[in-house]
Amino acid sequence: MTDAGDAIATHVPEAAAPQKPVKLRADAVRNRALLLASARDAFDAAHDDTAVSLEAIARSAGVGIGTLYRNFPTRESLVEALYRSELDAVVASADDLLTGRTAFEALRLWMDRYTRFVATKQGMTTALRAAWSSGALRMSETRERISATVGRMLAAGAVDGTIRPDVDASDATDMLVGVFVATGDAKDADRVGRLLDLLMDGLRPQHRP
Template sequence: MTSKPGPLRADARRNRERILEVAVRAFSEQGPDVAIDTIAKAAGVGSATLYRHFPTREALVEAAYRNELVRVCDSAAQLLSDHAPDQALRLWMDRFIDYLAAKQGMADALRAVVASGADPFAETLDRLGTAIGTLLRAGADAGLLRPDVDPFDVGFTLAGVALITSAPGQRERAGRLLDLLLDGLRYGAHEPASPS
């Protein structure tokens, strides 16, 4: 039985985060064959540090993808604490579109990971469904969003928006489509009962 590694020291955690951030950008912009040394250099770490965290290219790609997924999903709680639920959802939609753009950019690298036998997408739907569900419930509880919406319907709609606006110069159109989607989610919302 192998023991689970303990928590990373602060400097090691920062190095890991920097590596993952640079890796997403590198794989998205330069493709799956970008040199690992290039990623290490851009992250400001040595190759040995990168390999200590990610022993293979596939491990780095998978971790970079999962890190982006966690970031977008975990941002829902922070957005809800800083904004009204409907506005939090709209801001989260922008983050989700950006996440899908990064995922699309990493598509070739992710295919190589899948071909190696790994499944980087194992938790994707559950995590996204939970994040969207949290935002929708908060909006419905506040009377700002309709209460009868399936989180996966919203997720698939967002994926469709990302797909049809993936060409360069289409980000403004994506924003307009997200505004329309939010208007649809507001339609039929009921104000919460006022306390007696």
């Protein structure tokens, strides 16, 4: 007679094998990077993302429209991927800029890099609003990551003596964002530069007599 435990065991389904992450081929990785670079240039130059042609993005990247849609099935998915890629890049650039420079110099250069991020974001406004509304992207996450990056650079400046040590990262981020609110999101590059220079002047160490 078959043991009851054996009978039950024969009906227990095997655990599903863990799914391995799909590794993209080198050409697929290259095509995705080319598409994101092309999209960034297109949105940088645009004032309204609805005017950006996906066909033109694919053509500029040197791939077919089918390749674009395989990577990004919708305009919204392309915008979300580009936004995340640009945010990652602007955050990562801080460490590179701090290498071989004073923190003051690095922070000012990083602000220029952040300006390019804002310019790209401005060209994607319609799709980004939809992504924020749906929860696919969170504005609070962007703010947290930018503030944390500013905080790292301020801390480096307090150590090397080029930035006053009493600056709160959240306050500095508010001032940085305020520059772009006041200038219409980086439309006037010269004015943005002047205001960023003024902001940096406020971060210099206070030399008391």
